[in-house]
Amino acid sequence: xxxxxxxxxxxxxxxxxxxxxxxxxxxxxxxxxxxxxxxxxxxxxxxxxxxxxxxxxxxxxxxxxxxxxxxxxxxxxxxxxxxxxxxxxxxxxxxxxxxxxxxxxxxxxxxxxxxxxxxxxxxxxxxxxxxxxxxxxxxxxxxxxxxxxxxxxxxxxxxxxxxxxxxxxxxxxxxxxxxxxxxxxxxxxxxxxxxxxxxxxxxxxxxxxxxxxxxxxxxxxxxxxxxxxxxxxxxxxxxxxxxxxxxxxxxxxxxxxxxxxxxxxxxxxxxxxxxxxxxxxxxxxxxxxxxxxxxxxxxxxxxxxxxxxxxxxxxxxxxxxxxxxxxxxxxxxxxxxxxxxxxxxxxxxxxxxxxxx
Numbered sequence: 001x002x003x004x005x006x007x008x009x010x011x012x013x014x015x016x017x018x019x020x021x022x023x024x025x026x027x028x029x030x031x032x033x034x035x036x037x038x039x040x041x042x043x044x045x046x047x048x049x050x051x052x053x054x055x056x057x058x059x060x061x062x063x064x065x066x067x068x069x070x071x072x073x074x075x076x077x078x079x080x081x082x083x084x085x086x087x088x089x090x091x092x093x094x095x096x097x098x099x100x101x102x103x104x105x106x107x108x109x110x111x112x113x114x115x116x117x118x119x120x121x122x123x124x125x126x127x128x129x130x131x132x133x134x135x136x137x138x139x140x141x142x143x144x145x146x147x148x149x150x151x152x153x154x155x156x157x158x159x160x161x162x163x164x165x166x167x168x169x170x171x172x173x174x175x176x177x178x179x180x181x182x183x184x185x186x187x188x189x190x191x192x193x194x195x196x197x198x199x200x201x202x203x204x205x206x207x208x209x210x211x212x213x214x215x216x217x218x219x220x221x222x223x224x225x226x227x228x229x230x231x232x233x234x235x236x237x238x239x240x241x242x243x244x245x246x247x248x249x250x251x252x253x254x255x256x257x258x259x260x261x262x263x264x265x266x267x268x269x270x271x272x273x274x275x276x277x278x279x280x281x282x283x284x285x286x287x288x289x290x291x292x293x294x295x296x297x298x299x300x301x302x303x304x305x306x307x308x309x310x311x312x313x314x315x316x317x318x319x320x321x322x323x324x325x326x327x328x329x330x331x332x333x334x335x336x337x338x339x340x341x342x343x344x345x346x347x348x349x350x351x352x353x354x355x356x357x
Contacts, residue, residue: 001230001326005245005255005272006337007265012237012258013071018079023256024166024232026076026086027220027244033065034058034093034104042068056098066109072237073110076161077117079235083166085227086119089215091154101148107155119159127193127219128153154215156223174230177324181290182316188222214240220247221282228253242268250279252326252342272331272338279328283345286325287311310346 008017031038042065043050052061076086093104111121129152139147168175180188196218224234224247232253236244239257241264248255249272259265294304294313304314310324326342 001252001342003249003252003254003340003342004334004337005249005257005340007239007242007245007257007259007268008336009259009262009265011260013068013075015075015079015237015258017258018075018235018256020078021081022079022233023235024081024084025224025228025234025253026080026084026088026236027223027234027247028087028236028238029089029215029240030069030072030238032091032093032106033069033109034062034095034106035091036095038065053097058095058097058100058102058104061097062104062109066106066113069110070113073113073117075237076235077119080161081166082162083164084161085122086114086159086161087223087227088114088157088159089154089219090157092151094148094151103151107157110157114157114159119161120163122158122160123191124158125156125191125193126153127156127196129196156219158227168229172229173322176319176322178225178229179320179323180225181286181293181320181323183290183293184286188226193219214243217243217247220244221250224248224251224253239268240264242271246271246275246278249275249328249331249338249340250282252328252340269333272340275331275340276328279326279342280345283325283327287345290315310344 006017008015010017031041033042039050039053043053045068046064049061049064052058052064080086088110090106090110092106094101095104107124115121141147196216220236220243224244228234228251230252234244234248234253234255235257236242236255237258239245239259242257245255245257245268257265257268291313297304304316306315306318306321307313308315308323309321315321315323325345327345328340329343330341332339332341
């Protein structure tokens, strides 16, 4: 299997390099309005934003920032297939403007924008970021009533383009091969993620990561597996250092990224070179986690009705039987991105003792 990964340097408000109905999934984390680190970027797109902030008009600045994001969402409506899914990772902002402290609800404003475009909101996810500072609480500390809760979570908003789900031919191999394990389903489709860590983030250059506000690899990797099948194309209009692209490559999907800063796109070469090792580690972890699950179930007296066709272990449901995971064997540069070659991970790649059947 081969996958293509294109990276375009440009303004995501005009995705000219992406054809209509060219992608099946969007996974992205945009700049968050009213987070100070993004003020300069938004002001460059619309100088009126800087004027409103200078005048102490927080609500007006908030709306102008979202109007810039609205242009991107319109492009997503154009490039997503009917029934395609958009996953938007966004956090709310707390900020004091002209001595007025308040929360700016970015997630609500994004939901409104997608609904106006005709997208159907689906159940959203929350992921809780670890915050270890002893001084993380805002306000008057231990004295009521003027303390404020700390925002320790972000939203993953999920939308379907239109009212109809995607349709597949009966028994579609690319869909059944892309199945996930029953126990992964139970964990991934819970509406609150508390165990996401920053693993694999050491691949990012410190300054680039700070400027990109990159989210953990596990987030786009899960979403790509949850909402796409083999052969699909994943788009990230706010590419940053390419965490979504790396996740798509690891999951054996195609990807397209758009990034306004060329330095970020160039930095992805290091991450693409590491994709073979990363993908094999991720796949082995998933397979070995499942084998541990099987061993625990068997030790507790439970039985399995189905056997995996490509692996030496049982599975919980018939939908998992044809699962086939792939690892990246090699990555080559192309004129506009990268080409990855994937090979199926088979029985010989499993580590440790086989569980009893």
